[in-house]
Amino acid sequence: MNGAAASGGLKSAFSYCVQQVRNYDYHHYLCLLELPPSMRKAAFALRAFNVETARAMDVASDPKIGLMRLLWWREAIDKIFSDKLIEHPTAQALSSIISDHKINKSWLKRSVEARINDAQREVGEIPETIEELEKYAEDTVSTILYMTLQAGGIKSTAADHAASHIGKASGLLLLLKSLPYHASRNRLFSYIPSKVAENHGLLVNQGGPPEICMDSREGMCDAVFEMSSVANAHLQKARELAATVPKEAHSVLLPAVPAQVLLDSLNRAQFDVFDPRLARGILGIPPLWYQLKLKWHSWRGKY
Known part of the structure; x- marks a missing residue:
């Protein structure tokens, strides 16, 4: 393949990633638009990878096919790190940013392994503790933030800690x-x-x-409240770190805003996840209001 064709192929691979995130993860799509242009390509490739693995089980008519898709992604990561070409636009975009930014392989693997383990759970098998779900959120959501920080050349323990908390809150x-x-x-x-x-x-x-048991709506709301309180504590901890987080990391940590919006929407619905208001707009609020909230945080360098 000549250079022009290769760069054209890569351009269309990144366009595909942007489209995937826009279609299936719109609240984070709007977050990524607030990143500096130099970081956007990597951020969209990483989010698109997350979309691919998060949706694998939902789009498959048979759970076995969904699991095969996840196993394909696990193999794809190994191939990418062995410099093998993969005919998949998200994999191509990932390959490009991995070589440009030396993205950590173990984070990509952790993310897909967590999805595989979740997919392999027996039907009806439920986690025992909130800690198990926090670990799942850390492995699938926080890792995306770690890699985005890495792609932006941001080395900061405080930023990593904040990303860990935001990922856990967002995932829960x-x-x-x-x-x-x-x-x-x-x-x-x-x-x-x-x-x-x-x-x-x-x-x-x-x-x-x-x-x-699905009969007690009140018990369900109380359970959702208990889990939301854990998410809220993670958001508080992330914000307590803000003063020590480098300024250039704040835009990467903007996903704290949609997490807070969802928490506020749950609060308004008295933690009833079946309240139809939660499905309206973006995470329960009108799109324009959501965009203004995001812009306001971005403009002030807050998360």
Whole structure:
């Protein structure tokens, strides 16, 4: 392939990444537009990779096909780091930013391994503690922020710590938002830990594996509140670090804003994840209001 064709192919690969993020992760798409132009390509490639792996199980008609897709991505990462060409636009964009920015392979692997482990859970198998979900959020969401910081050449322990907290908050809240979707697909609340369910009288044990009872709306709201409180504590900790986080890292940490918006929307709905208001606009608020919030934080260099 000649140089012009290669760069044309790469250009269309990055365009594909932007489109994927815009279509399937719109609240983060708007966050990425606030990044300095020099960081956007890498950020969109990383978010597109996250979209591919996060949606693998949802778009597959059969869970086995979804799992095969995730295993394909695990193999693709090894191939990329061995300089092998892969005919997939997101993989091509990733390959380009990995070679430009020396992105850490272990973070990409951690992200896809966490998705594989989640996909391999037995139907009805539920995590025991919130800590297990925090680890899942760290592995799938915080890692994207770490790699974006790395791509921007930002080396800061404080920024990494803030990214860890924001990823955990964001991951937990998005799992809560997805509860109605998972319940409609398989009638299961696979992302409410058994310890939390037990605290609120939602755990039923009828001889087989424990199940989460869907009858008590009040108990469900209380369980969601308990998990949201953990997410809120992570956001608070991330903001407490703001004074020590380098200025150039603040735009990378803007995903704290959509996490806060979702938390506020849950609060308004009294932590009822089935409230139809949560599905309106962007994370429960009008798009213009969301964009203004984001711009305001970005302009002030806050997250």
